Amino acid sequence: MSGILDAEQDESRDGAAPRRQGEGKSTFEIVAREDFSDVTYLLEISHPAMAKAAKPGQFVIAIPHEHGERIPLTIADFDRSKGTITLVIQAVGKTTKEIQRNFSVGSALFGVVGPMGTPSDIGAVGEGGKVICVGGGLGVAPVFPQARGFKENGAYVIGVVGFRSESLVFWKDKFESVCDEFIICSDDGSIGMKGLVTAGIEAAIEKHGEIDEVVAIGPPIMMKACAETTRGHAIKTTVSLNPVMIDGTGMCGGCRVKIGDRMKFACVDGPDFDAHAVDFDDLMNRLHRFAEEEKLAVEKWSETCRAGS
Ligand SMILES: Cc1cc2nc3c(=O)[nH]c(=O)nc-3n(C[C@H](O)[C@H](O)[C@H](O)COP(=O)(O)OP(=O)(O)OC[C@H]3O[C@@H](n4cnc5c(N)ncnc54)[C@H](O)[C@@H]3O)c2cc1C
Numbered sequence: 621m622s623g624i625l626d627a628e629q630d631e632s633r634d635g636a637a638p639r640r641q642g643e644g645k646s647t648f649e650i651v652a653r654e655d656f657s658d659v660t661y662l663l664e665i666s667h668p669a670m671a672k673a674a675k676p677g678q679f680v681i682a683i684p685h686e687h688g689e690r691i692p693l694t695i696a697d698f699d700r701s702k703g704t705i706t707l708v709i710q711a712v713g714k715t716t717k718e719i720q721r722n723f724s725v726g727s728a729l730f731g732v733v734g735p736m737g738t739p740s741d742i743g744a745v746g747e748g749g750k751v752i753c754v755g756g757g758l759g760v761a762p763v764f765p766q767a768r769g770f771k772e773n774g775a776y777v778i779g780v781v782g783f784r785s786e787s788l789v790f791w792k793d794k795f796e797s798v799c800d801e802f803i804i805c806s807d808d809g810s811i812g813m814k815g816l817v818t819a820g821i822e823a824a825i826e827k828h829g830e831i832d833e834v835v836a837i838g839p840p841i842m843m844k845a846c847a848e849t850t851r852g853h854a855i856k857t858t859v860s861l862n863p864v865m866i867d868g869t870g871m872c873g874g875c876r877v878k879i880g881d882r883m884k885f886a887c888v889d890g891p892d893f894d895a896h897a898v899d900f901d902d903l904m905n906r907l908h909r910f911a912e913e914e915k916l917a918v919e920k921w922s923e924t925c926r927a928g929s
């Protein structure tokens with residue numbers, strides 16, 4: 621871990637009213653917000669040191685407020701000249717819904733720690749090499765910096781993105797701008813090719829033959845399907861795993877993943893791994909370990925919101 625900045629130390633303010641969520645002198649100010657749908661939103665955060673240090677494939681641990689939960693989020697974009705990083709978040713549970721509801725431009729997160737994780741091996745596909753970058757749903761955001769990195773390195777980049785339907789599409793133009801070819805798929809056929817991203821991968825392989833690498837990011841079930849699609853073609857395939865993470869530093873063991881016959885910690889050994897060696901069924905089982913607690917946390921938080929409004 622190259623943790624360059626830690627959570628803000630909340631100085632005691634004798635006699636002062638407690639800070640509201642997101643209020644304070646934190647450096648992690650939200651400078652832009654965009655809502656892509658009811659559940660997906662983007663936060664651009666001022667963080668010059670992180671913007672300077674971030675590399676494709678890395679993530680941060682975000683802490684919304686002093687008593688908030690720590691959650692891992694991929695650095696979906698970074699702008700070194702503006703000194704900002706971008707997070708794209710899906711509101712799935714208590715903390716991601718809390719951030720969606722309570723944080724807007726001008727407010728600030730309590731802590732943003734990182735950059736964490738081993739950067740993606742962008743140099744693996746050299747100049748003139750061909751790579752397919754696949755994003756499923758929210759996965760479009762974390763695979764974007766990798767696609768841009770490959771392109772900057774001189775690789776021929778084929779983008780394959782998939783959404784359930786057109787209304788959920790985001791970053792189409794942005795993603796397309798770093799690709800030599802771009803295929804968009806939708807489950808219902810409302811935009812692009814009707815079908816899953818695996819159909820887009822098959823189409824690209826059929827057209828090009830020689831592909832040096834496929835990078836796929838999205839829900840585990842989608843990454844598993846991508847791995848099965850490329851296995852038969854013997855194409856090197858990399859996925860970014862998202863097990864439950866707690867400290868993000870290799871200390872707690874919470875993010876254990878099975879890679880071949882070895883146990884790895886996704887936060888320090890990954891999150892990128894060889895897709896053909898990942899035990900996806902184990903990953904999916906472990907992701908649901910705390911389902912009951914997570915449900916209760918949302919219910920309790922929703923009650924607090926209702927009481928407060
Ligand atoms: C390396 C990495 C990068 C990620 N990048 C993004 C991203 O860019 N955008 C995004 O929206 N989500 C991302 N996630 C997932 C995100 O961390 C979880 O959605 C979030 O922690 C859920 O918290 P919650 O309180 O809102 O929901 P909860 O109700 O607590 O959990 C909902 C589901 O999210 C997962 N989850 C819960 N807690 C954690 C945790 N501490 N670590 C990982 N997963 C957890 C579990 O599958 C759980 O069933 C990433 C996860 C990892 C490991």
Ligand code: FES
Pocket residue numbers: 864865866867868869870871872873874875876885886887888
């Ligand atoms: S999150 Fe604790 S070891 Fe990876």
